[in-house]
Structures are given as C-alpha cells and as structure tokens.
Amino acid sequence: MYLNELHIEGYKGFRNSFSVFLRKGLNVIVGENASGKTAIIDAIRLLLREDEFGHSPVTESDFHRPFDPSQEPAQAFRLRAVFAALSDKEHVAFLPWSDMDGNASLTLLVDNKPNPRGRYKRTLWGGASQASMFEWELFDTINCVYLPPLRDAEARLSEGKSSRLARLLKNLQHQAIQEAKQKGEPLPLEKEVHEFNEQLSSDKDGAIAQANKLIRTRLLESLGSVFGQDTHIQFSEVSFSRIVESLRLLFFPNIGGASSPADFRALDENSLGYNNLLYLATVLAELTETHDETDYLRVLLIEEPEAHLHPQLQIRLLKYLENTAREKNVQVIVTTHSPVLASSVSLDTIIQLCVVNEKPRAVAIRSCGLTEHSKAFLNRWLDATKSTLLFARGIILVEGIAEAMLLPELAKIVLREHKELPETLEDAGVSVINMNGIYFKHFMQLFADLDGNGSENIPVRCAGITDNDPPKKSTPTPSALVEGKNHALAIVQNVNSTTWSRLYSSPLKTLEYDLAFEKNNIQVMATVLHDNWPAEGRIKNHLHDLASTEWSTKSNDDKKYAAFSILRRIESSEIGKGMFAQALAAYLALDDKEFAVPEYIRKAIIWACGGNPDES
C-alpha cells in the first residue's frame, strides 16, 4: 500500500480544500518558494505523527490565517490521507480504515480552540468515522521518517540523545533488547563495556583510580561523611542505549582506503555535503533494514536533498533514492528547488506546485495528458536549463538560440510601455526555454490540454514563438504573405483556445526577417552586422549603406530586399545566428536605441508576463 492522496483544509497556506495525488515509489514536489511544499511535508508528518526527536506540537500558526485582517483564521484544520493498493493482508489489517473501494484513509482534525495551557485538541481516526475502532498498534505499523532541509548532520551523527546513529543501533537490536529485558540479562555489548570499566578501576595505581580518589577525598573533606557523595570514573553508563548514544560516526575519504581505525577522522573535519550524505545513509539504513514484516507502509520525507551537494552528486543521490523506493518498497517524497534534480528523474514522478489566485494547486505531470511519445521525448530533452520551466511563473518557449538571447532584451522594450507589468522577464519570474527545434506539441501539453481530453495542466502561463518558415528563397511582405511550412502552425488554434497557453507565429518568415521589417530596425541590425563583419570589402560597404539609410518611410518592396540581404548575412558562416543575436542583444542592452518589436513577439511577452496581449 502507499499514500495515494493527501487532502488538506485550513492548514497553513491551504484555506480551502487542497489535494495532492502521490504515487508509489518516488515523488518529487517542485515549485517556487512559498508555494506550499513544506506545508505538504508538514501535513504528512503531523498526520503520521513523525517527529524527529521531540514533539511537533500544533501551534497557532498552523491554522490558516488570511493576510486580510478582516477575515477570520480557520476554525479548524483537517488533514486526510488515503492509502491505495492494499495487499490482501493489509485489507484485513486496515478493515476499519477502509472504504468500499478497498482504500484506507486516515483523518486528523484539530480545532482552533487551545485549552488554557495552549494545547490544541487533536482527533485522529481511520476510515469514515471517528467512532470506529482505532488501534494504535495498527497505526504504528506505518513508519514515517523525515529529513529536514537544514540538516545538522554533524550533530545528528555525533554522540548525544538526538543521535541518529543511536536510533539505528537501537532499532537494529530491538528484538535482542526486548529478549534481554525479559530474561533480565545484560546484552553482550553491555557486558563488554562493564568489563572494560572494571578493568579501568581495578588498576589501583592507575591515573583514573588516583583521580577518583582525589575527588572523593576533597568531597569528604568539604562536605563531611553525611552530605558527601561517592564518585566513580568510567566510560559511559552501562545501559545499551547510553552506550550507543555515546558512539559517534567517523569518516575516511575513500571506501576501503583506511588501514586502521585510527585513520578515520571526526565529522567536523568532513565537508558539509558528505556529512549530509552520511546522515542520509544512516537514515536510509534505519528505514530499510530495521523493519519487520508487519511494517505495512514506510514513507521517507526529504526536503531539499540537494542541500550542500554538487550537481553530479545530486543526480546520483536521487537515482539511488528512486531505486531504493522501488526495490525496498519505500515511498519517498522529496521537495526540491533544484532544476538539476527535476531534470534527472522521470517526468512521472514530478508534482508541480503553484499558487493561482492565492490558492495553491498541485499538478502531477503524469496527469497532464502527455502521450507516451511526448513523455519519452521530454524525459530525454529536459536538462537542467529547460527544467526551470517547472519553477517559473511564466514561460516563453522558443525554437533557437537567437530567440533565447534576444527575448530578454526585446521584453525590456515591450514592458517599458506596460507600466502595469514588471519591468523585465526576471522580475516577472518568466523563463525563456530554448527547445532547439519546433517541439511545441510536446512542451505545450504540460500547460495546455491540446487534444481536449480534459487532462490537468500546470496552471502557469506559457507562450510560444514560432517562425512562419516559408520556402527559403521567398521574400514575403505584409502585403504579400507567403504560406509557411512550419508544422507547428497547425496547432495554433488549439493552443490559443486553452486557458494557460498561447502560440504566436511570425507573419512573414523568421525572427530576423520579421525584426528587419519593423520601422527603422534595418538600420540597427545593419549597424550591428557591419561592426561584427570580419572582412573589409563589398559586403561591409553594403552593410554600411543599409545602416546609414532611414528605413521607416521605405516601401515594403524596398524593405524586403534589405531584410532578405540581412538574413543572408546573419546566416552566413562569417557571423551565424547565435553570434548575431548575442551582438544585437549586447547592442540593445547598452544603447537606448530605438528598436521596434514585432506584434507576435510583443503578444507572447505580454501573455507570459500575465497581461492581456489583445488589449493594447
């Protein structure tokens, strides 16, 4: 069985009913800050009563409090988990928790009425009714472990009450401890430590015995025989838990390289990242190796596993978690801000969180209606740069490097005229994703129900910019358009009828050609080309001519030859599209030169930034 659904109401950022659907194995929850990732993890912890040493009491801030002071805070919060895919055994065990579909559920209700001592009453029940039989022994078969985002790995692996290491050792020895307790016999480890202590104190002339004697004498002298206490110096107390709590983990940089235990070093000499990995390894060992067959469900919650790790280690770690989840039957729920992590796991595992109209929403990528083909494509295609689309507030999908470089600068020009929108794409949280080709069908399905199948979609605005791509030799003008061969044009209508996505195509030819047709842009583009053209001669002179002409008053026919000529130079081996785009972007960024942005690009930018492109 696994945790399939989580419903939250009235808790932290979730005022209204919020649901997230999880899957067996690995789940990766992504999303921008303050979208509710941690609140989801906290809700699971509260419900499954996971607390990393100590209690996780409910506080006033756990109840949803609107920022608008005229609105009341939530009267109660309710957390409900639904467990699916129960085995025959689990069906029997979880009968009172079950519904008629055979799924089990668990509900926690906390009223926002603290008692005089500030505690909140919690009601926990399995299944449909609070009055049903609730067995804590059954509840305890659900094992949940949590790793916080800011891990103090060093402290957790050093000696002390909160030592994870001690917890692992105790769990490993659980059976033996119980048996020894029943028989009233010490454990082998206890015996050995005891003998060692005996040895230490039996040496009458040893430094330890001497020190003890001195202390005792002073005590006796100062307090007298009535008030005086007795002392004894030894290595830790002899109970098992005290012994393991005084153990600490040491490290050596490579596996098998240490020749004696003395070579190992204390964790404060180790790197943060590796300490975190050691910590994680300890917790995983505890979760996967110390369970007995009556543990029905094991959940591992990790916030930001990427903390302190370099990209390769992040990927390695997540792949390992994915395998552990599958092989050891542990449900792993991870939250992350790392595009590296997001791009390294299968899309099916990803759950995107975002806030729409102040309401958090979770969308599992697997329910976005991606075809198997699209999924396979995106799984290969999404890299660390492209997977930023999972964290963005708006997305502009482009076909190539030229668009990707130019758009941020063009956006500044467009947004200057729109005071109601942010000033730059960065301010708006909009990412430009270079698809390196015409792959709108695959990418846009994430944000748009293209086939009208009623699939869920990521509720984030997505704009696509595509070329018209007529025959290579053609020279279309606004008054003499040429039909394009771009297959993406076929889905424009579909895309534009969806809630979150728009696809805009160049009316004429390609980005550079269309840019050249606007107002006096030829002058700017020719100047940039001229300045970057490597060789003196006929072409450079021609570019100089273009750059010194005023174009805004010229006819379309005049412009089309100039635009075609410019496009040819840009595509030539002397410059190249990427090089030109970079030079033009630098030119635009530096200079406050007039530069006009074509309508279709303007619309895409406004759409992605949250404005209404059809208004202006």
Add this chain to the structure above:
Amino acid sequence: MNREEKIEYLARCICGKSSDATPSECHSSLGRTNPLCSDYETCRIAEKSEEQLDYVLSSIENCVFLKACPGSGKTEVVGLKAAFEMMRWKKTPGGIAVLTFTNNAAKVIEKRAGQFAGAGKIGYPHFIGTIDSWLHGYIAHPFAHVVTGYGGKDGDHSIRVIDSTSQADFLNAFKTRYGLGQTGNPAANHYYYDSETGKYIFASGAKSVDQTRNSQSLEEWQVTDLEETKMRFEKAGFATYQDIERICFELLSDNAWFALFLKQA
C-alpha cells in the same frame, strides 16, 4: 494425549513452562515471581478438570458450545482458551474476537486471559469485548453510511446513536407522515424493522402506546411511511441500537465485498 500430556502442552504454550520441570515445580520456582500464579496455591493449568482441558484444546475451526452450571469455571476456561489461542496465533494481521454479551464478562475474560498469557499478548490484533462494541466499532461506524447514505459531518461519518425511548425535541423532525391508531405519529427511533420476521416492531418504552401500535395490522402505505421515515432518520446520521443491528446484518449478508473480506481474514 493423556491428562499429564495435555497439561504439559498447555503450560508450555501459554506460560512458557520449561520442559525440565513439572507443573508443580514450575509453580513453586518460576511461578513464585510470576503474577500469573503467585496469587494461587497450585498451578492454574494443572488444577483444571479433564473436561476443562478438553475444551481448551478443542479446535477453533469448529463450533463448540460450552454449557455448565454457574460457578463451574466457564469464564476461567474461556480466558484460558483465549490465552491459548492467542499465544499460538499465526494469522496476523487477522485476529481473534472474543465476544460477550456484557461489559462485565468481557472485562473478566480479558483479565483472566491477560493473567495467563501476559497482558501484552492479548491485545491487537485480537479483540475482547462485547458483541455490540465489536459490531459498532468494526462494522457499523466504519460502513453504515454506505447503506444509509449519511454524508457525514466534517468528514466524520460516525453514527449518532439515539435511545429508542428518547423523546428529544429534534425527533419531531423524524416523525411519520401519518398517525397510527390514535397514538399520534411515531418518531423514527420508536420502532425498528425486525429482519427475522420482516415486521416493524414498536418499542418506545411507553407500554400502552407500543401495545396499541403493535396490535395494528399495517396497510402497505403505512409500511412505506414507516420505511421512508426510518430512511430519513438514518440518512441524517442517526440510528437506534436495533437499527444498527439491522444495518450490520444488511452489510454482512448482502455485501459481496464484505464476504470477500471475511474469507480473507
């Protein structure tokens, strides 16, 4: 097995008597510190009669009826039997339900079984309690809403149990549409449907009223009226003890899903 063998077998299984001691030796050595036997003068297993031992060793796959006069030690052997079966139970997460008709009996059996097997061994996944608490806790509260259509309140579908004699004001909302034999309109908690006879039985606690109502021969429209009123009552999340019994009966007998479950258990 002869008597000695039976005692030996039970003592080893239930209280972990070692094989090299006789029951009386065990009682005087291990038993001295064990609360199980320290309050008793002899070994509690060795003192049982042949019939008692046979009952404890009888198979739980079959139905066994234990019938004896008061004070003959029925509860004691049921406790012993429960401890014995729980100690050798292999079908976890399924468990044994030891059901009684009174809370008192349940408490006594639980205490005795706990003495024999150790308190930690007789809890989950087993259950010792009244038949009502078992039905309510495992069948009625979790599943009654499936039959009654009660939508729940704040995600909680617990039945609110109403006494059949209650005359509370809110019950006015759950009265039949038509009066019955000059006794007024019965409220939904004042009668119940008896699955065995297929008849409605009036039991509001007010004797003369109940008598008059029970003596009426009901027309079809009256039966429909009673039925609809009861459905309305249950759909709102209420039920009497008798209603809960009927609902459990319906759930367990008409439901393929439950049948499947009970087979697995």
